[in-house]
Each structure stands twice: as C-alpha cells, then as structure tokens.
Amino acid sequence: MSIYLMIGLLFVLMALGVPVAAALALASLTFVVFEGMPPMIVLANMVNGINSFPLIAVPFFILAGNLMNSAGITTRIFAFARAAVGWMHGGLGHVNVGASVIFAGMSGAAVADAGGLGNIEIKAMRDAGYDPDFAVGITAASSTIGPIIPPSLPLVIYGVVAQTSIGQLFVAGLIPGLIMAGSLMIMVAWYSRRRNYPRDQHFSPKHFGTTFIQALLPLMTPVIIVGGIMSGAFTPTEAAIAAVAYALVLGLLVYQTLTWRRIVRISLETVETTAAILLIVAASAIFAWLLTANRVAETISTSLLSVTDNKVALLLLITLVVLIVGCFMETLAAITILTPVLLPVAVQIGLDPVHFGIILVLNLMIGLLTPPVGLVLYVLSKVSEVPFERCVTATAPFLIPLIAVLMLLTFVPALSMWLPQQIYR
Template identity: 55%
Template structure:
C-alpha cells in the first residue's frame, strides 16, 4: 500500500493530471500486485459513475455557465449595488452581497470568481479601491459559491458519503449567511480604519428598478431550494429545472443569449463535466483499492488510538483538509478522503451532514492559495496582479474565513438546525 501512495504522490508532483495519478497508481496494485481481472477494474470505475445524483453535476455546471453567458451577472450586480452601495466600504459590501445572490445559481467558487469577479474588480478599481483589496474581497466572497446551495461539491460529497443532498443544501444556508456577516463585518472594520465611505446614496426607486430587472434571475435559487423543500423534485431534477429557467431567461426573456453562445456554453459544459467525471471514476477505483487494502480501517484505528475526543479529531481533520486543499482540487479531495474519514466520523459520532459543510469550506479556502488555487489564478489573471501579489492580497481575508470555519466546526447546529427543522434529519 505504501508503494501505491508513493506512486500517487509522485505522479502529482510530476504534474500529471489528478485522474491519471489516481487511476495509474490504482492500476499498479490491481494489475501487478493483486492480479485483479481487468473487467473488475472497469466495473469499479463504471460503478462510480452509475449514480442518479451524479447527473446533477453537468446540469449545475450548465446552469452556471448559462448565467454567466446570458448577462445575468450584470443585473445581479446592479441589484447588489442598490442594496449595499450605501454602506461603509460600499462596493466591497456589494461584492459580498453579489456573491451571496450568485451562489444560489452557480454552485462553484470558480464560476463566481470568473463571472461576477470581472465586473466587481473593475468597478472597485474605477471607484478608487486598491486592486489588492478588490482581489481579496472577491476571492473571499467566492468561497460562498459552494456553501450556499446549490453546490457542486455537496453533490459529489453526498454521493460519496451516501447522505441526503437535499439536507446538505439546506445545511449550507445558515453557515453561508454566517460567513457573509463575518466578511461584511471585516469590510466595515477595514473601511472605518482607512476612512472609506459609501459609494452611492440609498434610493428606494433605484432598488425597485434593479429588483424588477433582476427578479427573474433571483427566482433561480427559489426554484431550486423551494422545489426540493416542497418535494416537487430531487436535487438532480432541480438542476435540470435551473438549466431550463436559465435558458428561458437568456433566450426568451432577456434575449441576451444567442444560439452561437448556447453552442459554446454547451461545449464548455461538456469539457468541464468530462474532467469531473474522469476524476470521480478514477477516485472510485482508488477508494476501492484503499478499502480492499484496509487502509481506511488502519487510518481509523491509528487516529482513534491517539485520541477519541471528537473535537480534537475535528481539529486534526481540519488541519489535514486545509493542507490537502492547497494541492488537490475539491472534487478529487472529496472522492479520495471521504471513504477514509467516514469510519472515523461514525465511531466518534460526528454527523456526516455537518462534516460535509465543514469539509467543503476547508477545500474552498484551499482554492485561494498556491500551488493549485484555481480561484487565485483566475483573479490574478482578471486583475493583472502577479500570483504573489494576489496571494498577499488574500491573506488578511483568512481571518473572517478561519473564524467562520471554527464556528461551523464547533457549533454543529449552525449546519444541522435547518435540515432538522425541515424534516430531512432526525
């Protein structure tokens, strides 16, 4: 088993794609060490993809791409300006509110950063904010994307942990709002310290106009969450409904989405989905190898022999996830670590819904840092900053993010109260 882990890490360090590192190291075991027939290997990989909830992945990706291409982000931003532009630190507060709204449509941090980020950074720079501050607040607020439902990582986690995706979606709402308050408080403190005022006067008329323009787009999270809560459709069907609604908005209502753009969005979705599913298939095989070699069992026994204190275990797992999140993309990390960590969670009584939200936030923080922080690289390219300067700009924002992570880790009811209240948890 040591050889397999060594080969996996060596492949990653050599710069090979994650799915090749996962599948290649697994095949060394199945073909040369365990002499497992090839058809069994293929069956395990295909079995990892044979999941109805996994159908939600391409549809949520498609919905997020449609929102970006259809010009819906501009309407969301204008509405956010009307809501929060009058506050101290105006456009920085708008940045956060815009991410909260867009999080209910995209489901990924990268879509948030690339879609709204382009508009937000330019607007903040035009109003005299430093590029570093604009990049920092945009990066931090992008972490809300997968916490506030819908969430692509929640779909993958729910499949790997065999828990309700609907409960995960509801479980992310209060933690997401808590993170929003923490970030807005930090902006208020920063603005007061640097004597930054509001960027526009609050006007009810402007708020009404921008709300009417954005109202159809704002219906997207209502359709997704409301439909699932009322039992009208499953998370997968909710993703399909979100796509249908986004197409109606772009093609018929706003008429900002051309057929040529729709074709390009479809190709982009296919490309992204193929990458995600390759990782899921390879990670399914890798997880099966870890299970058959009893590594998951040994890991659980080793950690529990060190301590059985639930909160100390949560601290250790947080530390592990924060480090791993800097080197692996979230989908791969979830696919690899959930089978390893789940036996430990069960033995010490950690709720898997609570852990799913905690794990996702850890991995979103990892997206903000080198060497593989995709949000960092996207924002560095958009803003024109070097990766080093963008990294330094993001560092102060770790304070509200880490405080939020601590609260979500040690106050499980932040995550569990709403799904329990809605009857999705006992």
Template identity: 55%
Template sequence: MTIVIFIFFVALLAGIPVFIALAGSALYYTHFVAFIPDFVVLHRMAGGLDSFPLLAVPFFILAGNLMNSAGITNRIYDFAVAVAGWMRGGLAQVNIVGSVIFAGMSGTAIADAAGLGTIEIKAMKDHGYSTEFAVGVTAASSTLGPIIPPSLPFVIYGMMANVSIGALFLGGVIPGLFMTASMMIFVWWCARRYNMGRDQVFRWKVLGLTFISALPALLTPMIIILGMTFGWFTPTEAAIAACTWALILGFVLYRSLTWKQLYKVTLDTIETTASVLLIVAAASLFGWVLTTTRLTELAAEGLLSITTNPYIILVLVNILLLIVGCFLEPIASISILVPVLMPILLKVGIDPIHFGVMMTLNLMIGLLHPPLGMVLFVLARISGMTVERTTVAILPWLIPLLFSLVAITFIPELTLWLPRTMGLVK
C-alpha cells in the same frame, strides 16, 4: 500500499493531471501487486459513475454557465449595488452581496470568481479601491458559491457519503449567511480603519427598479431550494429546472443569449463535466484500492487509538483538509478522503451533514492558495497581478473565513438546525 501512495504523490508533484495520478497509482496495484483482472477494474470505475445524483453535475454546471453567458451577472451586480453600495466600503460590501445571490445559481467558487469577479474588480478599481483589496474580497466572497445551495461539491459529497443532498443543501444556508456576515463585518472594520467612503446614495427607486430587473434571476435559488424542500424535485430534477429557467431567462425574458453562445456554453459544460467524471471514476478505483488494502480501516484504528474526543478529531481533520485543499481540487479531495474519514467520524458521533459543510469550506479555502488554488489563478489573470501579489492580497481575508470555519466546526447546529427543522435530519 506504501508504493501506491508514493506513486500518487510523485505524479501530483510532477504536474500530472489528478485523474491520471489517481488511476495510474491504483492501476499499479491492481496489475503488478494484486493481479486483479481488467474487467474488475473497469467495473469498479464504471460503478463509481453509476449514481443517479451524479446526473445533477452537468446540469448544475450548465445552469451556472448559462447565467454567466446570458448577462444575468450584470443585473445581479446592479441590484447588489442598490442594496449595499450606500455602506462604507460600499463596493466591497456589494462584492459580498453579489456573491451571495450568484451562489444560489452557480454552485462553484470558480464560476463566481470568473463571472462576477470580472465586473466587481473593474468597478472597485474605477472607484479608487486598490487592486489588492478588490482581489482579496472577491476571493473571499467566491467561497460562498459551494456553501450556499446549489453546490457541486455537495452533490459529489452526498454521493460518496451516501447522505441526502437535499439535507446538505439546506445545511449550507445558515453557514453561508454566517460567512456573509463575517466578511461584511470585516469590510466594515477595514472601511473604518482606512477611512473608506460610501460609493452611492441609497435610493428606494433605484432599489425597486434593479430588484424588478433582477427578480427573474433571483427566483433561481428559490426554485431549487423550495422545490427540494417540499419534495417537488430531486436534486437532479432541481438542476434540470435551473437549466430550463436559465434558458427561459436568456432566450425569452432578457433576450441576451444567442444560439452561438449556447453552443459555446454547451461545449464548456461538456468539457468541465468530463473532467469531473474522470476524477470521480479514477477516485472510485483509488478508494476501492485503499479499502481493499485495509488502509481506511487502519487509519481509523490509528487515529482512534490516539483520541476518541470528537473535538480533537475535528481539529486534526480540519488541519488535514486545509493542507490537502492546497494541493488537490475539491472533487478529487472529496472522492479520496470521504471513504477514509467517514468511518472515523461516524464512530465518534459526528454527523455526516455537519462534516460535509465543514469539509467543503475547508476545500474552498484551499482554492485560494498556491500551489494549485484555481480561484487564485483565475483572479490573478482577471486582475493582471502576479500569483505572488494575488496570494498576499488574499491573506488578510483568511481572518473571516477561518473564523467562520471554527464556528461551523464547533457549533453543529449552524448546519443541522435547518435540515432538522424541515425533517431531513433526525
């Protein structure tokens, strides 16, 4: 089994796509070590995709792409300016508020960074903010995308861990708001230290007009959350409802979406979905190999022989996830690590819903750092800065993110209170 892990990491370091590294290393074991028939291998890979919750993946991706293409991000941004632009460091606060709203539609950090980030960074630079500060706050706020529901990583985690995706969505609400408060307090501190001013005067009329303009878009997260909470939708049906509503906004209400844009958005969605499902299929085979060789069982026994203290285990797992998140994108990390870590966590009494939110935040922080941080590269391209300058700009924003991670890790009720109150968790 050592050679399988070695092949996987060598392939990653060589720059080979993740799904090829996963599948290639697993196929080495099945063909040259265990001599497993091809039809069994194909069955395992296909079985990894044979999951009803996975149907939500393309629809959540499509909904986020439609929101970006239909001009909805501009209305969200204008409303966020009316809400928070009057504060000190106003546009930095607007950046965070806008991400909170857009997080309820996109479900991914990259969509948040690419969609709102383009508008936010330009606006902040035009108002005299440094490019580094604009990029840093945009990077930090983009991590809200997969924490505040809906969330693509939550869908994959729910399938891999066999837990309620609806409970995961509700579990992300309070942690997402806690992260928002942490980042806004950090902006307030920066504004006081560097004597930043307010970017506009608060006006009720402007707030009302921008709210009315953005209201149809603001209804999207409410449709998703309320629909699942009251049992009107499954997660997959909620994703389809979000897409339907996005099409209504783009074609009927705002009339900002064209058939040409829809064609492009559809192709982008197919491409992204295919890459996600390839990773899931390859990771399913890789995970099966790990289980077959008893590596997951040995890992659990090894860690539990060192300590059974759940808090120490959470610290060790956090460190592992922060490191892995810098090298693997979130879908691959979740697909590989959940089968390995879940037996350990269940034995020491850690709730899988709590761990799902914690794991996702760890992996989102990993997206901000080299060598493979996708949000880092997106923001470097948008801002025109080098990857090195972008990395340095993001570093101070790890303070509120790591503070939030510690709180979410060691205060499980931040995650579990809402789904428990709604009867989704015992």
C-alpha cells in the same frame, strides 16, 4: 507494492504537473499491476464510481450557471447588490460579498463565481480607487460561498460518495453560507475604516426598487431550486434541470440575450467541463476503493482514535488533515478520497454525516485559496492580471474569517443541522 507507495506516487505525479485525474488513474493502475490484479479492475471501478443517478445534476447545474453568465444576468445581480449595500463604508467590498451570495444560488461552484462575477467586481473596485490587492482578496474569499449555499456541486459529489441525502446537504448549507457572508462583510468593514474606503453611493429607495425589479427574475432562481427541494416538489437532480429550463426562458424569451449559436457553444463548454469533473470523480473512485480494500481507511481511523478519544481534539485533527490535503488536491478528488476515510471516524465521535459534509466542503473551499493548487487564485490572477504570488498574499488575511467560521460550524452543529431537522424531521 505498498499501498503507501501508491499514495506517494500520486503526489509525485501531481508535483510533476500531471493532471489530477491522470495522476490518480496512473497511481492506481501501477499498484494494480504490481499486485498482479487484472488491469480491467481499474476501468470497472472507474465506471462504477460515476454510475450514480444523482450525478446527473452535475452537468445541469454547470449548464445553468454558464447560461446565467452568458445571458448577462451577472450584471443585473451586481447592480442590485450595489444598490442594496453599496451605501456602506467600503461599499463595493460589501457588494462583492452580496453578489456572491446571490450568484451562489445559481452556479454552485467557486471557480464559476470567481470567473463570472470576478471580472465585473474587480474592475468596478479598481475604477473606484480600491487597492487591487483588496479587490482580489475579497473576490477570492467571497467566491467560496458558492459551494456552501445550494445548489453545490461539491455537496452533490459528497452526497453520492457518503450515500447521504443531497436535499438535506443543500438545506444545511444555507445558514453557514450566510454566516460566511456576514464574517466577510465584517472584515470588509474593518478594512474600510482602516483604509478610509468610500461609500459607493447613497442609498436610494427608487434606485433600489428599479434594480430589484430588473434582477427579480434572476433572483427567483435560488428560490425555485431551494424552494422546490424543500417543498418536495422535485429532487436535487430535477431541480438542476428546472434551473436550466428557467435560465433558457430568461435568456431566450425574457431578456433575449441568448442566441441558439451561443447556446450550442455554452453546451459544448459544459460537456467539456463535465467530462473533466467526471474523469476526476471516476479516477478518485478507483483510488478510494484501493485505499478501502487495503484497509487504509480502517488503519487511519484506528490511528486517529488511538491518539485521543477527546472529541474536540479529534475534530481539530480531522480539520488539520483536510486543510493540508485541500492545499495540494483538487476539491472533488479530495472529497471522493477523504470521505470513505474520515466519515467513519466522524460518525464514531458523534457527527451527523450531513454536518460532516458541510465541514468537509468548507475546509476544501479554503484550500482553493491556498497554493500550490489554489484554482480560484489562478482564475483571479488571469482575470485581474495580478501575479499569482500577489494574489496569494492579498487573499491571506481573508482566510482568518473563513477559518473562524469553519471552527464555529465544527463545534456548533446546530448552525448546520437546525434547518434540515426542521424540514426533514
């Protein structure tokens, strides 16, 4: 059985609606059986794929985000963002972006941002008279900031697969995340002038101070995570554990919005989410191993380099490949499969693995806003009760600033690499 038939089988299974982890595992198992290899090799490689210490950070970051959501902290974040930027034209659009930046430092997942803040943001914008399409579009686009600004689950997975410093990846995402926020706020300003969206409220130093004090402790979460990693106080894995401990202190002792019964429920939800993520990573690991063992990665690398030796053309080609894959494949599976294939090409044309990681993740975040997979769109369709097809149309204009930022980060490496070079030199 040809390795390319295995790839074809994967896409057929996914098109039939088979869960991505099962599709990856079944396609791999079919190839192994047809090639006469022992089937146990599938299980062995799946286990080996998740046998990595840094992956311990995944459930803890998920748990920290879930605890923050359930403790009512997202409401405080939204209120502070509203006081900070709500005075601008199209105020709630800017609030939407600002709240996502803050929440990004807690959850590290686009879907968590869309599900946690999305309901609050879209309801507030609808009540204020904003078009539902605009509310859904900016909420979807701003949620992609979550996996770029640390902590980030996709960057953890990439760091494990690429054997690259997760600490450097986290630091490298700070400036790109802020640039993404700035580009989306420019888009909001343009929309607001065109559609005459109102200011949400006048700026009040007193109200700003009050909401800042109320949100101060939650705002310290990204400071603890990023500051701890940058200072060397703890590793990214230890930072995840510290985030959970801090969330528990806020929810149980400070705000007293969490109960032990709710914590048990949140923990079970975290176990369920983690199991789904690690199944995808494990199934992707065996699939990626088969691609590498059959020299598909080498073939693709040679093919890309034979097309042109122009760095700009190769970067555009790699970007196009990742964008297409991101439209059809779940983010974590795409990272696990694409990294061994494309990273050697990127390194060969002079890209730092950390820089490539930021480009790859942002590329795949854009994929979350495109059909047919588009997980963020499905979440927001459910939250906003807007049909999926309409969500796709509403989000399309906001792909323009995101793709512009992607191009900027691709061709100006200093935007990603300056901070890591200053801290880790």
